[in-house]
Amino acid sequence: MRRILLFVILCVCFIACAEDSDEVKLRQLVVKSVTALHEGDIDTYLQAVDYGAELDSLHENLIRQMLNRYANHVSRLGGLELVETNTCTIENDSIARVGYVLSFKNGTRESRIAQLVHKADGWKIVERL
Numbered sequence: 001m002r003r004i005l006l007f008v009i010l011c012v013c014f015i016a017c018a019e020d021s022d023e024v025k026l027r028q029l030v031v032k033s034v035t036a037l038h039e040g041d042i043d044t045y046l047q048a049v050d051y052g053a054e055l056d057s058l059h060e061n062l063i064r065q066m067l068n069r070y071a072n073h074v075s076r077l078g079g080l081e082l083v084e085t086n087t088c089t090i091e092n093d094s095i096a097r098v099g100y101v102l103s104f105k106n107g108t109r110e111s112r113i114a115q116l117v118h119k120a121d122g123w124k125i126v127e128r129l
Contacts, residue, residue: 022090023088023090025123026088026090026096026098026116026123027085027088027098029048029116029123029125030083030085030098030100030114030116030125031083031085031100032044032048033045033047033048033049033125034083034100034102034114035080035083036048037067037070037071038071038074038079038080038083038102039080040068040071042064042067042068042071045067046060046063048124048125049124049125049126049127050117050119050124050125050126050127051063051127051128052126052128074104077104077105077106077108078104078105078106079104079105080102080103080104080105081103081104081105082102082103083100083101083102083103084100084101084103085098085099085100086099086100086101086111087099087113093118094117094118095115095116095117095118096115096116096118096123097113097114097115097116098113098114098116099111099112099113099114100112100113100114114126
């Protein structure tokens with residue numbers, strides 16, 4: 001009986017650690033990609049994003065122009081100081097949401113939520129044109 005109880009406890013601990021691991025990975029993905037975007041590393045950001053279909057060169061150039069404009073907006077705020085995640089909800093095996101706060105060097109703070117989808121090559125941030 002003790003062995004069964006020990007086995008059940010270990011299984012619960014393993015499941016809890018696995019869920020935390022997914023949550024940690026999602027939070028890290030959001031922080032890394034959002035930081036890359038705000039630092040002007042558009043290639044790193046685009047690797048973490050799912051636009052719903054493969055991008056052709058025209059759409060990719062349009063997206064790069066929009067992201068560059070956003071980077072200019074961020075520079076007017078003094079640049080990014082910190083990205084902090086505050087919530088992470090994994091709704092099922094393929095959808096998750098991560099809440100985060102952007103802190104800019106001029107003291108401005110913005111709260112946002114990133115929706116993520118699980119694809120064959122891992123979790124991606126959902127962006128639609």
